[in-house]
Amino acid sequence: MxxxxxxxxxxxxxxxxxxxxxxxxxxxxxHELWGNGRPTHPDNALHAHISRLRRVLEKLEPEPSQSRIISRPGGYQLALDDASVDALSFVSEVSDIEAMVDHMPPQEAAGQLRQVLDRWQGPIFGGITGGRICQASAKRYEETRLHACTMLFDAELASGHHSAIIAELRALLTSYSGFYELHCEQLMIALYRSGRQAEALEAYRQCRDVIDHFTSRPPSMRLRRCEHMVLVQDPRLTEDPRRAVLTAL
Structure with missing residues (x-):
């Protein structure tokens, strides 16, 4: 390799x-390589890096028909041919599952989502931050992963596997994200359905403090409604197999 x-x-x-x-x-x-600190002759410096990268890729294919990196007017193109990029395949597979998730048994949806999520290994791009191209792509991939996790835990809740996902949800909530409140809601419901009402309310309080720290605003009406349902032991939290019961209230 x-x-x-x-x-x-x-x-x-x-x-x-x-x-x-x-x-x-x-x-x-x-701009991706040097930002505002570009060298005196950036085009030459870029061409030098392109040449070195070409040599690295050529060693992977001893007899290529042409270089994988093709010069185009004003830029460069990486010829993928029939090759696939794991990250792009990941996004495509999550999108395909999302289109079908409401029409398959929750156990099947959970199985497919876990299979896709198992391909996610380590930090995005090996921890390389890059510039705006890399950062925008990394954000897209991370949001796709978190969305897949949301669908997964919905499917697990619908399958009655609430106790099994508590540790996973707690681990996910160690970092704040745009999906934070959804995952907090899922954790509260998983705890409540496991007979751990006090822990569900404590999870809400902890999440409320995190939301305040990062956004200086109260939790959403939806998350507060979930807290109220836990407080009053609303039977709909256990009668309806899906978390989506909250969206209808």
Missing amino acids: RTPQGPFQATLLISLLVADGRPVQADDLI
Whole structure:
């Protein structure tokens, strides 16, 4: 296995990969590599890094018909041919499951989602932050992962596996994200359905404090409604197999 040497080559390869076979303008690649601290002759410096990366890729394919990196007017393109990029496949598979999730048994949905999520290993791009291209793509992939987790835990709740997902939800809630309140709601319901009402209310209080810290606003009406339902032991929390009962109230 060969990997690009150094952050410049790695960032360059990532920027070309996430374009999914489309050309990337040289100016965008220059900004991605150097930001505002670009070298005196950025086009020459970029071309040098492209040449080095070409050599790395050529060693992976001893007899390629042509270089994987193709020069285009004003930029460069990574020819994928029939190759696939794991991250792009991940996004596509999550989208396919989302389109079918309401029409399949929850156990089947959970199984498919776990299979897709099992492919997620380590930090995005190996921890390389890059510039705006890498960062925008990393944000997209992370949001897709969190959305897949939301669908997964909905399916597990609908399957009656509330106790089994408590630890996973707690682990997910160690970092704040745009999905934080949804996952907090799922944790509260999982705890409540497991006969742990006091812990469900404590989970709400902890989440409320985190939301206040990051946003300086109270929790959403939906999350507060979930707290009220737990407080009054609303039977709908256990009678309806899906978390979506809350959206109808």
